[in-house]
Amino acid sequence: MLNISRPFEAYLDEMRTITVLVPGNRTDCFGPPFLLEDEQGKESGLLIKETRELKEHRKYVLESEGPVPLGRVHKVRCRGSEWTDLQIGAVIRTAEFDQAFFYEGTLGAIYSRERTIFRVWAPSASAAMLELQSPDGTQKTVLQMVRKHKGVYEITVDGDMNGWMYMYHIYVNRERFRTADPYAKAVTANGEKGVVLDPDELKVEKHDPQAFQSPCDAVIYEAHIRDFSIHDESGMQYKGKYLALTEEHTETAGGFSTGVSYLQELGITHVEFLPFNDFAGVDELDPGTSYNWGYNPLHFNVPEGSYSLDPQDPKKRIIELKTAIQALHKNGLNVIMDAVYNHVYKREDSPFERTVPGYFFRHDEFGFPADGTGVGNDIASERLMARKFILDSIRFWLEDYDVDGIRFDLMGILDIETVRRIKQLAERVKPGVLLFGEGWDLNTPLPDGQKAALHNAGNMPGIGFFNDRFRDAVKGSTFHLEDRGFALGDVRKKAAVQDGIAGSPGFLSPQQSINYVESHDNHTFWDKMAFCLQEDQKTKRLRQRLSIAIVLLSQGVPFLHSGQEFCRTKQGNQNSYRASDQINRLDWKKRAALHGDIEYVRKLIALRKAHPAFRLRTPGEVKKHLSFLEETKEAIAYRLYHIGKIDGWNEIIVVHCPFAKKEELKLPDGKSYLLYCDPFTFFQEMVPVSGWLQLNGIGTYVLYEPKGIF
Structure with missing residues (x-):
């Protein structure tokens, strides 16, 4: 990046709002009136909405006559004909920007043997270039990309580009950023460059995964x-x-x-x-x-x-x-x-x-x-193109790699609407896919009611x-x-x-x-x-x-x-x-x-x-079929009952014992059961237990009432 010297700073913070920062020791040289100048030299006035004295600057909040078009180099002039370039500021984090530049199409390198289309979403850029390098590294070229609608830069390169390496040069605020493609599907070692590959050469024999109802x-x-x-x-x-x-x-x-x-x-x-x-x-x-x-x-x-x-x-x-x-x-x-859609390694x-x-x-x-x-x-994740990237990525892994579920690292960083969209997409692409994550409530600037956190789980059905x-x-x-x-x-x-x-x-x-x-x-x-x-x-x-x-x-x-x-x-x-x-x-x-x-x-x-009976799906089913026995103060004992229509057994009793001392547990209604296992043994033969269960060590006991007579 370049070390750029500017006489004063001007930022586009909303589509019609420009913030100017004039050095405090030079306010006699720079100041009102301010003018906006486009690439053709056409000037328009800027209305001063606010003036504020800061520690080292005087701040002016200005308003343009209409929305300032992005993708072009604009200048802000002040008295004495001093000028500075209008930098892209907080405007890109506004809802107006999000709506204006949301792009629904396919991004990345779109390959065919006849040609490859390269598309990158860079609405704040004034220009973009495509850098190409042949598979053997002997040929290298840089091509000008064309700005299309919604801030997408695009170029079509004829010929079979299979194996070619590529990067983008993005120009923002008079600086050049050389970068890999966010949508890259193949890269060189350590992720330095994107690589174009023929999808037909990446196919493997598929096998149907095991299907699950719940x-x-x-x-x-x-x-x-x-x-x-x-x-x-x-x-x-x-x-x-x-x-x-x-x-x-x-x-x-x-x-x-x-x-x-x-x-x-x-x-x-x-x-x-x-x-x-x-x-x-x-x-x-x-x-x-x-x-x-x-x-x-x-x-x-x-x-x-x-x-x-x-x-x-x-x-x-x-x-x-x-x-x-x-x-x-x-x-x-x-x-x-x-999946780690909550952060990147190094933001810059x-x-x-x-x-x-x-x-x-x-x-x-x-x-x-x-x-x-x-x-x-x-x-x-709440921004439209960030959400689109996450959804596109999830679709890619489900379809191209055939994964059967996604675990979301620090899911509480994501917003609820994005997580809901993930669920809808995943069910369309691969019904029965498992989706779950860490719903910790983290200190991120997102309203509490929008966080995909545990306390909002009721707003995200189907997400674990x-x-x-x-x-x-x-x-x-x-x-x-x-x-x-x-x-x-x-x-x-x-x-x-x-x-x-x-x-x-x-x-x-x-x-x-x-x-x-x-x-x-x-x-x-x-x-x-x-x-x-x-x-x-x-x-x-x-x-x-x-x-x-x-x-x-x-x-x-x-x-x-x-x-x-x-x-x-x-x-x-x-x-x-x-x-x-x-x-x-x-x-x-x-x-x-x-x-x-x-x-x-x-x-x-x-x-x-x-x-x-161990896999009931709803709170109502659990309430209907599970109750706890209170015959012991320290061990946990519970009963799964009225399960004959959904299970191979009529009733199950589970006891979890955290102590080594011996104790007797009274069984419900004086009934007889068969002991399936204790902390030490799974029994091959029937072991009848009537009236009382002897707890003889730390661990779990499972009893059951079979269907029929035993």
């Missing part, structure tokens, strides 16, 4: 692509890469299943991967030297290159990711992508900011970039929310490490856990409640126990099982963090977003050592999937 039928398993296979004992050849997800029948040295085969055995339905769109934090040409979770988005519509076998080949990362997704589909697993360097400076991000009342995300910028009340009740506070939840022995959390078991009525509907106790964020359950409890390893493993059982047998949508089922530890690291592989990797050796705990979780998942 989010409550899902069991979500969160994983990081690199973590999943990088361990020495993973048994996978393509460690840390997309193609590890295509490997079948992998196992540890001791013969225990790993990878996709392990996920199949475990019984989960959806794998949610941390971000796999192009991100910063890992050098794609030397990925082993650094690590990152991926919440540093660079290009939203391009796969991350560090997971590819050849990040220098723009095609390979695309084909490898598509192949991995279809391999998971083939093996009966659905794929959820973690992002293609958004370099094509339309100031538009795509929220600013506070003083004009500074908002920081509700905590990373220096908040995407302004991470249920932090459930998490904190079972596990204990995320922010106070010493605080223990119910599964860690604090029975004072009993009522809060019961509320979560019942689907969090009045807070969320069951289909919106993502029930979890750990994720990639914060301490794992095992690491929190290490801080909170002075108990032996055997007891802690029972508590780990208990927490998972509460998640899997509650009304709502169960969510597991990869490795949680075998007591995953990150060595006490509560924010491992750029820690080493040693901290983050999925420990397949531990998977082998704790195969008994895994088998317990596998059977719990099978129990949930086999019985619709």
Whole structure:
């Protein structure tokens, strides 16, 4: 960018409003009257609406005779014939601008073998150029683009441009911004340049994913692509890469299943991967030297290159990711992508900011970039072209990559209308798609009633929310490490856990409640126990099982963090977003050592999937079929009843016990049941229980009344 010297500053802040800042020590040289001059030298008067003395400037608020056309260079003159260029200011964040320049058409590089059309939305620019470079790098040219309607710059380049690299030069406020295309679908290594590719060369064989009638039928398993296979004992050849997800029948040295085969055995339905769109934090040409979770988005519509076998080949990362997704589909697993539409890695360097400076991000009342995300910028999803980008991107991932769900990072930054539009679009493109996110209430300059936050969940039907009340009740506070939840022995959390078991009525509907106790964020359950409890390893493993059982047998949508089922530890690291592989990797050796705990979780998942009574969809159904037993002060006991028409059993009783002492629980109406499991065993043969249930350890007990006589 240029270092431009101006005698005074003039900004277009509304379509007819110009703000002039005159240096305080030079007001005798510059000042009224002010004139606006267009490119042809035609002048028009500017009416002074306000004058204000600032610390170092005198401020004039001026009004033009009509809206000032964008896309042209204008001058503001003052007395003495001094002039300055009219810079594009806050006008681009006005509703009038949004309506005037909203563009509904296709953006980016639109390829055919005969020609490629390049379109970029840059309404505040006075000019735009297209820089092209041949695949072998020997040819380079820069072409003038033509401004079309709605602020779109366009050029058609004849010939087959397959493999050509491209960038835009955008001229705003007498500065040139060289940038990649916000709509790029392929890039060079580390996302430096966009690449034109032939879509026909990027197709892979498709397999139908498993269909679901309700989010409550899902069991979500969160994983990081690199973590999943990088361990020495993973048994996978393509460690840390997309193609590890295509490997079948992998196992540890001791013969225990790993990878996709392990996920199949475990019984989960959806794998949610941390971000796999192009991100910063890992050098794609030397990925082993650094690590990152991926919440540093660079290009939203391009796969991350560090997971590819050849990040220098723009095609390979695309084909490898598509192949991995279809391999998971083939093996009966659905794929959820973690999407980060709330911020970018560095605002100043992002293609958004370099094509339309100031538009795509929220600013506070003083004009500074908002920081509700905590990373220096908040995407302004409520603006029409920002919303369009998000919707276009989601359609692209659903259609082109065939993903089956989207998890929205910091969804509370987004606005409700955008989230509603996402739901409508996703259901049209791929019915049954899972949509959920983090509904935290963040300090972003958006009216409270417009935030896609938990407290507004009722305004976003069909959208799931991470249920932090459930998490904190079972596990204990995320922010106070010493605080223990119910599964860690604090029975004072009993009522809060019961509320979560019942689907969090009045807070969320069951289909919106993502029930979890750990994720990639914060301490794992095992690491929190290490801080909170002075108990032996055997007891802690029972508590780990208990927490998972509460998640899997509650009304709502169960969510597991990869490795949680075998007591995953990150060595006490509560924010491992750029820690080493040693901290983050999925420990397949531990998977082998704790195969008994895994088998317990596998059977719990099978129990949930086999019985619709654990997957009720509405608050009304839960109220009709679930009630709590109050025969114990500390354990939680509940009954699923009148379920014969929807379930294979007539009645189910679940007991979650957080203590080791022995206690008897009186069963309802003196009835007899069969014991399905206790904290230690899933029973193969019928174990009748009449009148009373003996609680003999920390964990979960499931009893049932079968149909017919036993």
